[in-house]
Amino acid sequence: MSERPLLLLVGIGYEPHRGYLLRSIAQTTDVWLLDHEPVTWEAPYVIGGTAVDIRDGAALLAAAEDVARSRHVDGVLCWDELKMANTARVAQRLGLPGVSPDVIDRCRDKHRTRTLLAAAGVPQPRSILVGSPAAAGEAADRIGYPVVLKPRALGASMGVTLVGRPDELPAAYDHTRAQHVDQARYYDAGVLVEQYADGPEYSVDSAVVDGVVTPLFLARKTSGFPPYFEEVGHVVAGADPLLADPELRRHLAMAHEALGFDSGMTHIELRRTPTGWSVIEVNCRLGGDLIPFLGLEATGVDAGQIAAAVACGRTPRLTGDPDRAVAAVRFFYPDTAIVVGEVRIDKSMLPPGTVLAAPLAEPGTEVAPPPVGHVWGRYAMVVVRGTSIGECQARLATAAAAVSLRPR
Structure with a gap:
């Protein structure tokens, strides 16, 4: 077994949202990128790449097999929900770790999810x-x-x-x-x-190895634009007591067992109602919205490296520093539909503890709030760290004054 495994990575996604995962994985793992376009900014973090339509299962499989003919491939990883089934087929064909395409469908098809969870007695709406x-x-x-x-x-x-x-x-x-x-x-x-499950909403990212579920970190979600449930922010606390809740952990284990998910990474969303925890949905991938980045900042747990290790059949390092910090992200949306002229971030106005402040929309892009816009309606994001949830929320409020959107 080589010291550095070789991982096929299926797609990056939007660099500001997912690029940090590749940079982290590259510290421990050789990466061959399979994506729509030839390698560009990813070059320092990969040993090679193949431009292929990763939406086309047959084309993706052929590209993966081509790499495997000349190199020993240890694993395949994807964090794009719509490409997970194709990725599972690659793992199945090459004999790599991971769940079957049918298990992926049990998570992707929310009706199948609900049916299986109900049969197993998992609390849910x-x-x-x-x-x-x-x-x-x-x-x-x-x-x-x-x-x-x-x-x-x-x-x-x-x-x-x-x-x-x-x-x-x-x-x-x-x-x-x-x-x-x-x-x-x-x-x-x-x-x-x-x-409707009334109560605050949370998400838990977990690593699953040989059927054993290890919750890594818990994010507290902020939703906006009612009656929609647009995810406008998240906060992860390194020492969040909810992550140790025995009932939460029991329901997480039950959900994975009910779906037959025994190898990989999951992102499960739940609400805490007056009668207890209620599972909202099960995602067969790492969490989005920079939640793994918040987890790393708050706990030292590197979900990207863990995902790569699990995908390659290696033993992951699952622990960090639970008392490290609190980290939070806020996404910015326009009040109405607008064509972006410029997104400005005045760094002099950013508060202490700012980790990241970046535009998400290029000039000439049209952005809009829900229901027209969605994730692509965001024009900027800010990540902060602090010693408490309250301190992070105050810092995000201060940072908002540093971010401005000018129309074209």
Whole structure:
């Protein structure tokens, strides 16, 4: 076994959101990048790359096999939810660690997720699959308002809508049903009507090795733009007592077992209701929105390196410094749709503890708040560290004055 394993990395995604993972992984692992475009900024962190349409399963598999013919490949990794099934097929064909494509589908298809979790007794909102506005209305009447409408095959809270009254349901159904992204499966019955789980929302990123689930860090989510659930910020505390909650850990283990997820990384979203924890969804990948970056800043746990080690069948280092710090991110959205002229960040106005402050939209880009915009509606982000959640929130509020958006 070589000292540095060789990892096939399927796609980077948006560099400001995911580039830090590659930089971290490259410290311990040789990386061969499989992505849509030839290697550019990634060059210092990879030993090679293949330009291939990673949405095309057959093309991706052929590219991976081509690398494997001349090099010993130890693992394959992806953090793009829409490419996870193709990545699982590569792992299966090359005999690499990871779960099967069917296990990926159990997480990607939210109706399958709900069915399997229910059979295992995992606490979760009541959920009914529907294929028409009339069926959605009947389901909402059975569950009781308020309800949440959710697309069956999307992620990142896209299309998720809170409905408080029957007269709001038709428009909400049309909005949820209309949401789609390339490569996401389209279902005739494509909307879930769910009980609203009232309470603060959290997410937990976990590493799973031989069926053993190790929660790495917990993020507290801030949502905005009601009735939508746009994720506008997160905070991770190194010493968050909730991560040690026995009930939380038991439900996490139950969810993984119910779905048959025994190898890889997961990002599970939950709410803490008056009656206890409720699983909102299970994602078969690392968390997005810089949550692993916050985890590293707050705890010293490097989820990128852990993901690479697990993918390569190596023993990961799962511990950090639980008392290290608190880290938080805020994403900035315009009040209305606008074409970006310039995003300015006045560094002199940033507070102590600022780790990162960066534009997310190029000049000439149109950005908008939900429901038109989504993740791509953001124009800037700021990450801060502090000694407490309150201190981080105060620093983010101060940092907001340093960020300005000028229209074209």
